Amino acid sequence: MSERISKFEKFKMQNPVIQFFKFFFLNFRILNVVAKGHGGTRDKAYKDKR
Amino acid sequence: MSKIVILGAGIAGHTAASHLRRKLGKEHEVLVVSPNSNYQWVPSNIWVGVGRMKPKEVIFPLEPLYKKKGIGYKQAKAVSFHPEGDMQENTPYVIAEYVVGENKGKQEKIIYDYLINATGPRLAFDQTEGLNPGENNMYSVCTYGHAEHAAQGLKELEDKLKNSDKKLKILIGTGHPKATCQGAAFEYILNVENELRRKGLRDKTEITWISNEYDLGDFGMDGMLLSYKGLRMKSSEMVEMVFEDRGIKWILQAGVTKVEPGKVYYETLDGEDKVEEYDFGMLIPAFAGHPFKAYDKNGEDITPKLFRGFMIVDADYSEKPYEKWTVQDWPETYQNPDYPNIYAPGIAFAPPHSISRPRMSKNGTPIFPSPPRTGMPSGITAKLVADNIIDQIKGKKSNIHKGSLGNMGAACIASAGFGLTKGSAVSITTFPIVPDYEKYSKTGGRDIRKTFGEIGLAGHWVKYALHIGFLWKAKMKPFWWLIPE
Numbered sequence A: 001m002s003e004r005i006s007k008f009e010k011f012k013m014q015n016p017v018i019q020f021f022k023f024f025f026l027n028f029r030i031l032n033v034v035a036k037g038h039g040g041t042r043d044k045a046y047k048d049k050r
Numbered sequence B: 001m002s003k004i005v006i007l008g009a010g011i012a013g014h015t016a017a018s019h020l021r022r023k024l025g026k027e028h029e030v031l032v033v034s035p036n037s038n039y040q041w042v043p044s045n046i047w048v049g050v051g052r053m054k055p056k057e058v059i060f061p062l063e064p065l066y067k068k069k070g071i072g073y074k075q076a077k078a079v080s081f082h083p084e085g086d087m088q089e090n091t092p093y094v095i096a097e098y099v100v101g102e103n104k105g106k107q108e109k110i111i112y113d114y115l116i117n118a119t120g121p122r123l124a125f126d127q128t129e130g131l132n133p134g135e136n137n138m139y140s141v142c143t144y145g146h147a148e149h150a151a152q153g154l155k156e157l158e159d160k161l162k163n164s165d166k167k168l169k170i171l172i173g174t175g176h177p178k179a180t181c182q183g184a185a186f187e188y189i190l191n192v193e194n195e196l197r198r199k200g201l202r203d204k205t206e207i208t209w210i211s212n213e214y215d216l217g218d219f220g221m222d223g224m225l226l227s228y229k230g231l232r233m234k235s236s237e238m239v240e241m242v243f244e245d246r247g248i249k250w251i252l253q254a255g256v257t258k259v260e261p262g263k264v265y266y267e268t269l270d271g272e273d274k275v276e277e278y279d280f281g282m283l284i285p286a287f288a289g290h291p292f293k294a295y296d297k298n299g300e301d302i303t304p305k306l307f308r309g310f311m312i313v314d315a316d317y318s319e320k321p322y323e324k325w326t327v328q329d330w331p332e333t334y335q336n337p338d339y340p341n342i343y344a345p346g347i348a349f350a351p352p353h354s355i356s357r358p359r360m361s362k363n364g365t366p367i368f369p370s371p372p373r374t375g376m377p378s379g380i381t382a383k384l385v386a387d388n389i390i391d392q393i394k395g396k397k398s399n400i401h402k403g404s405l406g407n408m409g410a411a412c413i414a415s416a417g418f419g420l421t422k423g424s425a426v427s428i429t430t431f432p433i434v435p436d437y438e439k440y441s442k443t444g445g446r447d448i449r450k451t452f453g454e455i456g457l458a459g460h461w462v463k464y465a466l467h468i469g470f471l472w473k474a475k476m477k478p479f480w481w482l483i484p485e
Ligand SMILES: Cc1cc2nc3c(=O)[nH]c(=O)nc-3n(C[C@H](O)[C@H](O)[C@H](O)COP(=O)(O)OP(=O)(O)OC[C@H]3O[C@@H](n4cnc5c(N)ncnc54)[C@H](O)[C@@H]3O)c2cc1C
Pocket: B007, B008, B009, B010, B011, B012, B013, B033, B034, B035, B036, B042, B043, B044, B045, B046, B076, B077, B078, B079, B118, B119, B120, B121, B141, B142, B143, B181, B184, B290, B345, B346, B347, B348, B373, B374, B375, B376, B377, B378, B411, B412, B413
């Protein structure tokens, strides 16, 4: 077992106060990815949009 | 008046049924045909599999809900498709067989105007010799029943560990050369590791990941480049970091072919035949299509018109090499090209090809992940199918709702342990699901602003919130439709 994640990082990953704020930020980021719509890929508009 | 028949009441079927019922007037009939009387929130099976949740927390009975909401329900399984009707009548129908009660075994003709095939995968344990949940100390978490059994197996292992000094081996991953759903196995291995560590038994175990992936973190999605703490990192590096940190070993490029008590046989891409010993195992089986048959009005077998394993939809199924694959190959409306009143959202549709690069072993065995279709796209594709059907019924332009996996994001909140303060998750989002190497040529086919990784307790809370939110939604409680798919 090698310590690939430092103790300090782990502390931050499990600290409820830090994670409380992360929770809202994470929800916001996830919603930004999944709730921003979806569509086809075959129309010209999709292909033109780079 | 239209009749919409939905086969299957999983994430896809149930989503379609609930949206159809909400948006269509009572003059239209919505009928669900599914053999399992319960709805299950599959993602939480991971927690059932380590004993942190009871099956009753991840399921609820469908019939009372459907009765209340005006959705018809038959506890039966579809057997054959007759999209042109038969010599007696032109109306299309399916044959379904009742699975319980006094009608058990009886077949019934169910006519429809629109058919949604949302029957998901057949868990093909039979494609790997000896891989049966509960036999040979090998378990599954694919259903709540399997997961409950896995929790018992884990408990027995823990008891053995407490009473002996012998180091025991745990093997978790994929149980077929072309298995998919690596994400579920990834969650399970991290949860098992977390449980053993919390119970002070971790040092007495050797935990190994076995998978048909070429690299760690492929997840059947060709891996991904993601942003993590401001850096760009490959999913393989992220998973390697987590595994090394937790002392989990890994075996990659392995196509499991056979399971015997305490032994897993596999072939590697190098063409070598190897054996791995284990005391407790959980391997995801192959996901296959159901053995459905289809007939035209003269009774001729037209199964290949509807199925190639899974159901044929508006994908480009022409054979071409990996280098020529594009996102445009992937379906947008999930409509069968020959019978436009049949749709197949969720896992039920036949993908045009895999997402991961296909690879053959030196002996010619294909060893690579099949494409995963997770819960979120299953819900999204089901809703867009329902919306297109509603538009047709209301006489609007058809098929304006589209959702290709090449233009859709997904979030994989992989649980890494359960608990209000001791929980953790590896959260990964990706956009799009199927990489568009042309559009996002510099960032591994994905939009790097929307493809990120995050590890920690907040991810566990998100996954738990999703458990509560999606069960609320599935139970069609007040304002359920405001929760996105
Ligand atoms: C352990 C595990 C964990 C997972 N975790 C996640 C996660 O965290 N996030 C995520 O996004 N995805 C996750 N997934 C994937 C997700 O569960 C699937 O993508 C999703 O369940 C697919 O939905 P579906 O409706 O297409 O198929 P299913 O959920 O398999 O539903 C199929 C339905 O069809 C019914 N049926 C079967 N045969 C017939 C027949 N002959 N006639 C009529 N009905 C039939 C079944 O009873 C069932 O009701 C996980 C999967 C597993 C196994």
